[in-house]
Amino acid sequence: MFDLMQESVLNFNQGHKNILKCMKNPVQSHLPKINLHTHQIVIGEQIQVLNVFAQDLPMNENKQYFSTGLHPWHIGKVNPETCFQAIELAAKQKNMLAIGECGLDRSIATEFSLQLSHFKKHIEIAEKYNKPLIIHCVRAFSDLIQLKKETKSSIPWLIHGYNGNMDTTKNLVRHGFYLSAGEKFLSSESKHTVLQTIPNDRIFLETDDREISIEDVYLLASQILKIEENTLIKMIFNNFKTIFGDDKLALNNYLT
C-alpha cells in the first residue's frame, strides 16, 4: 500500500516536471519555418536569412540573421576592395550566418575569369570565418563542382534559387552540395521528380526576391514531396541546425 502511494507520488512529480518543461518551452512542438534566402523581412514566427548586398553594408541590426556577398551581377559596378573589407567586418558579427549570395553566372556579360576570382575571394573569407557559402549559380554547375574539389573546402556550400536538372542534381548531391528551392523550381512540373531526388538532409526552401510567402513555399514542397508539412518543417529545421550550429544561433528554445 505504502509502496503504491510512493509510486504514484513519484509519477505525479515526473508528470509535473514534464508540464513545467513544456511551459518553459512552449515552442517545443511548434518549430519555425526556415527561409534560407530572402531579400525582404516578413514579420512572423519564421527564421529568415536576409540577403544583404555587400555594397549596402554595414548591417546595423544585430538580431536579424543575414548573409552578405558581392553578387556576380554587381561585379564591375561596385568597388571590390571596399566590398570585401565590409564582408570581412560583417563576418565578425554573430548574426551574420553565411557568405553570399556570391557565385558564377554564365548568362551575363561579365568576364567569367573575373567572376571566378571574385568567387574565390568569397571562398577564402568563408573558410577563414568558418561560415557556409550561399551561392548564386547559373549554367556553371560543373565549374562549381570543380572549384569545390580544387579548394578542398571544408565549409558547407548551399546553392540558392536552385533550378537544375536531374543529372546536375545527382552530381551536386554526390559532391556534398545543399540545394535550396524556391517558387520557380517548385512551380515547374518537370522539376517535381528532381525535387524528390534531393536527399532529406540536403534540402532547403526560400522565397528569394519573389512575392510568394514562405508558407506557400512549404505547402507546395510538402505536396510535391508527398510528406506532412510538419515533417518537412522538422526536416529543414534540422538541416539548418546541422549547418549553422545551434550554439551559435541560440536555437535551443526550438530543440525537440
Ligand SMILES: [Zn+2]
Ligand atoms: Zn537572391
